[in-house]
Every structure is written in structure tokens, then in C-alpha cells.
Amino acid sequence: MTEVSNKSAYVSMQGVGHRYDPRPGAPMAVQDIDLDIHRHEFVAVVGPSGCGKSTLLRMVSGLLIPSHGEVSVFNRRVTEPRDDVGIVFQKANLLPWLTVRKNVLFPLKHKYGHYTQEDEKRTDELLKMAGLTQFADKMPDELSGGMQQRVGIVRALLLNPDILLMDEPFSALDALTREQIGFDLLKIWEENPKTVLFITHSISEAVLLSDRILVMSKRPGTVLDLIEVDLPRPRTSKTINEPRFAELTDLIRGHIYEPNVPA
Amino acid sequence: MSQTYQPKSWVGLQAYRFAPVLFFIGLIALWELICQVGKVPNYILPSPSAIIKAFFDVEFSRWMGHLWATLRVALMGFALSILIALPLSIGMIRSELMNRTLYPVLIVIQSTPVVAVAPLIIVLLGTDDPSRVLITCLITFFPLVVSATTGMLETPPEMIELSQSLRAPRYRETWQIRIPYAIPHIFSGLRVSITLAIIGAVVAEFVAAEEGLGYFIQFSTSFFKIPQAFAGLIFLAVTSLLLFKSVQWIQAWWFPWSLPKKK
Numbered sequence: 001m002t003e004v005s006n007k008s009a010y011v012s013m014q015g016v017g018h019r020y021d022p023r024p025g026a027p028m029a030v031q032d033i034d035l036d037i038h039r040h041e042f043v044a045v046v047g048p049s050g051c052g053k054s055t056l057l058r059m060v061s062g063l064l065i066p067s068h069g070e071v072s073v074f075n076r077r078v079t080e081p082r083d084d085v086g087i088v089f090q091k092a093n094l095l096p097w098l099t100v101r102k103n104v105l106f107p108l109k110h111k112y113g114h115y116t117q118e119d120e121k122r123t124d125e126l127l128k129m130a131g132l133t134q135f136a137d138k139m140p141d142e143l144s145g146g147m148q149q150r151v152g153i154v155r156a157l158l159l160n161p162d163i164l165l166m167d168e169p170f171s172a173l174d175a176l177t178r179e180q181i182g183f184d185l186l187k188i189w190e191e192n193p194k195t196v197l198f199i200t201h202s203i204s205e206a207v208l209l210s211d212r213i214l215v216m217s218k219r220p221g222t223v224l225d226l227i228e229v230d231l232p233r234p235r236t237s238k239t240i241n242e243p244r245f246a247e248l249t250d251l252i253r254g255h256i257y258e259p260n261v262p263a
Numbered sequence: 264m265s266q267t268y269q270p271k272s273w274v275g276l277q278a279y280r281f282a283p284v285l286f287f288i289g290l291i292a293l294w295e296l297i298c299q300v301g302k303v304p305n306y307i308l309p310s311p312s313a314i315i316k317a318f319f320d321v322e323f324s325r326w327m328g329h330l331w332a333t334l335r336v337a338l339m340g341f342a343l344s345i346l347i348a349l350p351l352s353i354g355m356i357r358s359e360l361m362n363r364t365l366y367p368v369l370i371v372i373q374s375t376p377v378v379a380v381a382p383l384i385i386v387l388l389g390t391d392d393p394s395r396v397l398i399t400c401l402i403t404f405f406p407l408v409v410s411a412t413t414g415m416l417e418t419p420p421e422m423i424e425l426s427q428s429l430r431a432p433r434y435r436e437t438w439q440i441r442i443p444y445a446i447p448h449i450f451s452g453l454r455v456s457i458t459l460a461i462i463g464a465v466v467a468e469f470v471a472a473e474e475g476l477g478y479f480i481q482f483s484t485s486f487f488k489i490p491q492a493f494a495g496l497i498f499l500a501v502t503s504l505l506l507f508k509s510v511q512w513i514q515a516w517w518f519p520w521s522l523p524k525k526k
Contacts, residue, residue, distance in 0.1 A: 061428055062428075063427055063428060080430065081427060081428045081429070083430075087424075087428050089421045089425070090421070091421070093419070093422060093425060095440070095444075096520055096521075097443045097444075097446070106425075106439075107429050109439070110425075110426060110431045110435055110439055111429040111430070111431050113435070141520070
């Protein structure tokens with residue numbers, strides 16, 4: 001273990017593992033994860049369901065403290081949730097009793113008990129950026145799934161976090177909406193860069209969006225490979241047609257399926 | 264109410280629309296017919312026409328006096344019940360110790376038939392409103408505690424994680440997430456409780472009272488004024504129904520988002 005890890009590493013995981021059951025000998029949910037994420041890098045995590053992808057995200061968020069190893073952000077060990085982290089949840093996780101605008105403002109209201117007119121202005125700007133202006137005063141259940149998840153993303157951006165953690169954010173959406181919202185996310189990310197950890201079980205989505213992909217094995221989740229996605233940006237719907245795109249998805253698919261061939 | 268009925272003709276549509284009312288009128292007509300044809304004496308089963316006549320034989324101001332007496336006790340008991348049940352529920356979900364300590368007591372109270380305890384409460388607190396209010400409160404508060412605690416405990420873990428990721432104070436987690444989430448549950452508890460409140464008030468009047476609809480029914484029966492007793496009973500049922508509806512109206516007015524979605 002080096003004392004000073006990679007200087008440019010922003011989020012750093014060293015020997016990270018976790019078992020939910022604290023008794024020795026109990027199975028590990030994830031183990032031996034070493035990963036350095038650079039500032040404003042987009043890293044996707046793919047792996048079979050139940051491989052501990054969400055556990056990994058929770059450990060980076062500070063909602064869960066790993067039983068093994070440590071997670072640090074900017075050389076500070078993560079021991080509790082941080083202010084510069086925004087989380088986008090699997091389902092939009094909006095509060096059904098608040099309008100779209102109030103849902104976006106909720107983090108401020110919840111954390112500090114109040115918000116200012118400037119915050120409201122910023123909310124309206126964020127909603128505009130996400131194409132949600134005309135839905136600002138609607139209730140969440142009046143929106144389609146895709147729009148709800150846009151609100152979820154906008155809410156995570158409100159506190160202007162440097163790190164965006166996304167836990168299978170598009171898994172509940174249909175394929176077309178999913179692709180569109182993925183490109184929209186890239187646009188937002190290119191305009192205001194953030195360090196993104198993006199959990200998904202869609203291989204093509206991971207390749208299309210990210211700079212690097214962490215491929216995890218099935219439980220206990222470990223690193224199978226860390227793949228550099230050398231596709232040019234900005235990525236568009238044409239990216240999917242490039243031969244390199246197919247090569248990368250095949251590579252990942254191979255990783256995920258081969259070790260799991262029943263013995 | 265499983266499927267929307269799609270009538271094939273105008274007649275079908277009208278039949279569908281008025282079926283409940285027609286059935287109800289039909290039942291009453293049948294009742295009248297049986298009484299008339301079978302020459303059933305009024306003191307056994309009064310006919311609807313005899314009940315209506317008995318209703319108008321009693322002065323309006325007397326009806327209002329009895330109604331007010333019952334309504335006063337029912338609403339005070341109901342209000343007291345809300346004032347006790349909601350803070351108690353919050354305490355029980357916030358503190359495992361409080362939950363562990365109080366839950367058995369609540370079960371014991373709920374398992375004791377209130378009808379059997381009512382005379383003892385009258386002995387303890389006298390024959391005035393306080394004892395009647397207490398009886399009503401005892402019968403109404405358990406559904407409220409159960410519905411409120413269930414609702415608050417069923418708050419989705421992602422919503423709680425949202426709160427934790429913001430490191431918000433815990434009272435805001437309760438106030439801004441758990442309580443609003445529990446609103447639909449609380450209202451189903453309120454709907455059960457409001458009808459129980461009328462039952463509580465009537466039970467209390469059966470034991471000790473000089474006015475009220477319950478007292479009126481008992482008094483009429485003991486003088487073999489059966490049509491008058493039936494008129495009181497129907498008046499009571501209508502009152503109870505209106506209270507039940509009022510709870511629904513309050514929910515629709517103040518918390519429209521909490522209503523089940525119409526397809």
C-alpha cells in the first residue's frame with residue numbers, strides 16, 4: 001500500500017470490502033475493491049444483479065461504512081455522508097406530497113429548514129435545463145417515469161455536488177426514454193463537469209456514457225476488470241454504430257458470462 | 264369496482280347509473296310490503312311509513328338536542344384520541360424503548376371490551392361528559408395508533424436514505440418524510456375511528472345519560488315506541504355516515520395527493 005495514492009485520484013477505494021453480517025466467516029457482499037476515480041471522470045460499474053454494486057455506491061456516499069478497507073474523497077476518509085455528494089436513486093424517489101419544484105428544493109428545506117429566493121431561481125434554471133419548466137408545479141405522479149427521473153437528477157444537482165452517485169437510475173425506464181435521458185445526462189455532465197459513479201446492469205449504457213467501466217463479478221463482488229472506454233466524445237446515437245462500441249460491449253459481456261459458466 | 268362498466272345501450276347506462284338507488288328503494292318498498300301484507304305489528308317491526316311518521320312526530324328541536332349531545336361526545340372523544348394517538352405513534356417509532364414499553368399496554372387496552380369497562384368508568388369519573396368522552400377515546404384511539412405507526416414505519420428506505428445522505432436532523436426526517444408518508448394510512452385510521460366514535464358515544468349513553476341519540480333509542484325502546492326507536496337509529500346511522508364522508512372530504516381537500524389514483 002502506497003502512502004500517497006495517485007495524486008489526481010479524487011475518490012479512492014483501497015481494499016474495500018463489506019459484510020453485512022459482522023460475525024467472522026459470514027459471506028462478504030463485496031471484497032477487495034481498489035479503484036481510483038479522477039476528478040470529473042465518469043465511471044460506470046456493471047455486474048450481475050446482487051453483486052454488490054449498490055453496496056459499493058453506498059460506501060462511497062458515506063451511508064454505509066465498509067467493514068474492510070477505506071474509501072476516501074480528496075484524501076479524506078469517508079465516515080459519514082458528505083455535502084458535496086448528490087445521489088440519484090434507482091426509482092426517482094420523489095416525495096409524492098410535494099410539487100416538482102418543491103421536490104427539487106427539498107434537500108435545502110430538509111437539511112437547513114429553509115431556502116432563499118436565489119435557491120428558487122436556481123431551481124427554475126435547473127428545471128429549465130432539464131426541460132421541465134412547464135411541469136414545475138405538477139405533482140410527481142402527473143409525470144412520466146422518465147420525467148420523474150429527470151426531477152431526481154435535478155434534485156441531486158441542487159446542492160451543486162462535485163460527486164454524483166447514480167444507483168441504476170434508468171433501470172425502471174423503457175428503452176427509448178432510457179437512451180434519451182442518457183444523452184441528456186451526458187450533456188448536463190459536459191456543461192458542468194462532475195465526478196460520476198454510475199451503477200447499471202446495462203452493458204451498452206455503461207459503454208455509451210462512461211470513461212471507464214468497473215466490471216464486477218457475482219457475489220461476493222470483486223473487480224473482474226477495469227476497462228478504458230476510448231470512444232470519442234461527445235457521444236451520440238451514432239456512437240453505437242462504431243465498431244469499437246461493439247468490441248467493448250463484447251469484451252464486458254465476455255467478462256460477465258465466462259466466469260459464471262456452471263462448473 | 265374492478266372494471267369500468269361499458270353499457271351497450273342508453274337503457275343499460277341508466278340502469279348502471281341508478282342501480283344502487285333503485286336497489287335501495289326496492290328494499291324499502293319490500294319492507295313496507297311485508298309489514299302491510301303480513302300485518303306485522305309496529306312494536307315488532309315497524310314499517311318504513313310508520314318510522315317516517317314517528318320521525319316527524321318528534322319535535323325538531325328535540326332531535327337537535329339529542330344529536331348535539333351525541334355529536335359533542337363523539338367529536339370530543341375523537342379529537343382527544345387524535346391528540347393522544349399521533350404523538351404516541353411518533354414517540355413509538357422514534358424510540359424502541361418507548362415502543363417496547365407501551366405496546367403491551369396498548370394491546371391490553373384494546374383487548375378489553377370497552378362496553379364492559381364503561382360502567383366502571385362512569386363510577387370513576389361520574390355521569391357527565393368526561394366519562395363519556397373517555398369511553399369514546401378508548402374505543403377510537405387504537406386504530407389511529409396502528410395506522411399512524413404502520414404508515415411511518417413503511418416509509419420506503421430510499422426516502423430515509425435521502426434524509427441521511429443530507430445529514431438532516433432527525434426530527435425533520437419524522438416531520439418532513441415519515442409523517443407525510445403516513446398521511447394515507449392515518450386517514451384510513453381516521454375513517455375507522457370516526458365511526459367508532461359514534462359507537463363509543465352511544466355505548467356511553469346506554470350506560471349513563473339523560474340525552475343523546477343512544478339514550479333516545481334506549482328510552483324509546485323501553486316505552487315500546489319502536490317506530491320512534493327506529494327513527495332514532497336511522498338518524499344515528501345517517502349522522503355516522505356524514506361524519507365518515509366528512510373525513511373523506513377533508514382528505515380530498517387538504518391532501519388530494521394522498522387519494523388512491525383513478526385509472
